[in-house]
Amino acid sequence: xxxxxxxxxxxxxxxxxxxxxxxxxxxxxxxxxxxxxxxxxxxxxxxxxxxxxxxxxxxxxxxxxxxxxxxxxxxxxxxxxxxxxxxxxxxxxxxxxxxxxxxxxxxxxxxxxxxxxxxxxxxxxxxxxxxxxxxxxxxxxxxxxxxxxxxxxxxxxxxxxxxxxxxxxxxxxxxxxxxxxxxxxxxxxxxxxxxxxxxxxxxxxxxxxxxxxxxxxxxxxxxxxxxxxxxxxxxxxxxxxxxxxxxxxxxxxxxxxxxxxxxxxxxxxxxxxxxxxxxxxxxxxxxxxxxxxxxxxx
Numbered sequence: 001x002x003x004x005x006x007x008x009x010x011x012x013x014x015x016x017x018x019x020x021x022x023x024x025x026x027x028x029x030x031x032x033x034x035x036x037x038x039x040x041x042x043x044x045x046x047x048x049x050x051x052x053x054x055x056x057x058x059x060x061x062x063x064x065x066x067x068x069x070x071x072x073x074x075x076x077x078x079x080x081x082x083x084x085x086x087x088x089x090x091x092x093x094x095x096x097x098x099x100x101x102x103x104x105x106x107x108x109x110x111x112x113x114x115x116x117x118x119x120x121x122x123x124x125x126x127x128x129x130x131x132x133x134x135x136x137x138x139x140x141x142x143x144x145x146x147x148x149x150x151x152x153x154x155x156x157x158x159x160x161x162x163x164x165x166x167x168x169x170x171x172x173x174x175x176x177x178x179x180x181x182x183x184x185x186x187x188x189x190x191x192x193x194x195x196x197x198x199x200x201x202x203x204x205x206x207x208x209x210x211x212x213x214x215x216x217x218x219x220x221x222x223x224x225x226x227x228x229x230x231x232x233x234x235x236x237x238x239x240x241x242x243x244x245x246x247x248x249x250x251x252x253x254x255x256x257x258x259x260x261x262x263x264x265x266x267x268x269x270x271x272x273x274x275x276x277x278x279x280x281x282x283x284x285x286x287x288x289x290x291x292x293x294x295x296x297x298x
Contacts, residue, residue, distance in 0.1 A: 003089040003140050004165050004188035007042045008222035012288035014189075014245030015040055015235075015281040016224050017252055018093065020047035020063040022072030024260045026080050028269070032256060035270035037086040039277025043189075044086065045143065045247065048077045048094035059250040062257060074102055074130070078137040089140035091167065091188075096127075096147045099155065103129025131158040141165030141188045149181045156185055167191050170216065172208040179216075189222040191247065194229070194238070213242040232283025239287025246284050252276060 007014055017036045021029050036044055049064040049072050081090060104125045134142070141164050147155065149168055159166045165188030170179060172193065183190060194209040209225060216223055225238045226247030235246045252273060259269035 002163070002165050002188060004043055004091070007089060008189060008244055011042055011245075013235075013239045013243075013284035014042040014222070014224060015277065015284050016043045016045060016091075016189075016226075016245055016247040017041050017277060017280070018045040018047060018226075018247065018249035019252060019256065020049055020060060020067050021077050021080050022049060022067030022070050023063040023253070023256055024066045025070045026072070026076060028256075028266045029080055030083050031266050031270045032273055033084055034086055035274040036252070036277045037088055039274040040281030041088055041277055042245070042281075043089045043091060043140075045091045045093045045249070046077070046081065046139075047249075048072075048074060048092055048098060050095040050098055052095070052097075057250065059253050059257070063253045066257075066260065074098055075106070075133075078133055078139075081134075081137040081139060084138070090138060091141040091143055091165075092134055092139045093143040093145070096144050096155075099127045099130045099142075099144065100125050102127075102133070106133075126158075127155040128158040128161070131155070131162050131164060135162040135164055139164065141167055143167045143169070143191060145169060149178065149185050152185055159187075165189075169193055170212065172212050175215075183216075183219045183221060186221060189224045189245065190216070190219070192216065192223050192225045192243065194225050194227040209238060210241045217242065229280070232279040232286075235280050235283035236287035236290070239284045240290040241287075242291060243287075246280065248280055251280075 019029065019032055023029065033044060049067040051068065106129065142159065144155065152166070156166055166186065167188050168182040168186045169191040170182055170193060174182060192212055213223065222244040224245035224247050225243040226249065229235055229238060229246050229248045230251040238246050255272050255276060256269060
């Protein structure tokens with residue numbers, strides 16, 4: 001049983017926050033992530049910024065830009081992870097280009113640094129070096145939004161080799177064989193996309209959320225709902241509708257952005273993040289008291 005499995009086994013409603021690492025800088029990220037853990041996070045999704053974040057709405061796109069402008073790279077991301085003083089599972093959310101090219105890029109840079117030779121290092125691209133380095137740093141799992149389940153075999157193998165979970169996303173339109181494949185290949189939890197579109201904070205619960213949870217009820221895997229959850233009340237409604245957890249990104253990134261734009265101190269922003277995390281966790285737990293009993297898992 002993985003650390004993520006243990007979370008969903010032990011809590012009635014998991015709170016899974018997301019932040020883009022390096023937004024607005026690496027030092028602040030450490031404080032902000034640790035604040036989320038103090039506020040009740042059960043699992044934390046850490047965004048490794050990529051220049052073409054196709055699944056993200058404007059809020060997280062701006063966070064990605066701030067992070068990249070501050071110099072975030074995959075290796076600096078891992079260094080931030082290694083500095084964290086948190087006792088919850090960590091999930092890396094990024095895009096497959098970074099995962100696939102990591103080993104080749106790192107080997108090339110090492111070769112150039114040692115000899116000044118810009119020739120290819122001979123390292124073949126593939127996900128294993130990235131997963132290995134992530135596991136060494138303390139990452140427990142991955143969400144890769146642009147990786148089709150049909151092409152996930154090499155990453156699934158690398159995750160199994162290094163003891164990491166691989167989380168797939170089920171959109172409202174994911175059905176039939178593709179849904180079955182996503183569930184079969186997912187470990188840790190299934191990321192249930194609450195509505196069509198890109199990430200953003202919303203003020204209501206989409207009808208698509210309830211429909212998706214009803215459609216997924218037959219599958220024996222924890223289901224964490226993301227996309228649009230912005231308050232404790234919405235978290236309560238989503239869990240009451242059948243979710244095992246909630247994933248919250250944009251509402252938290254908004255706090256980081258406001259602090260950055262208004263010149264707030266890192267401590268002030270961290271305190272606001274901790275308070276928001278506590279609100280969301282309490283809302284999720286309240287929803288669990290209203291949810292129909294979950295079947296016992298074998």
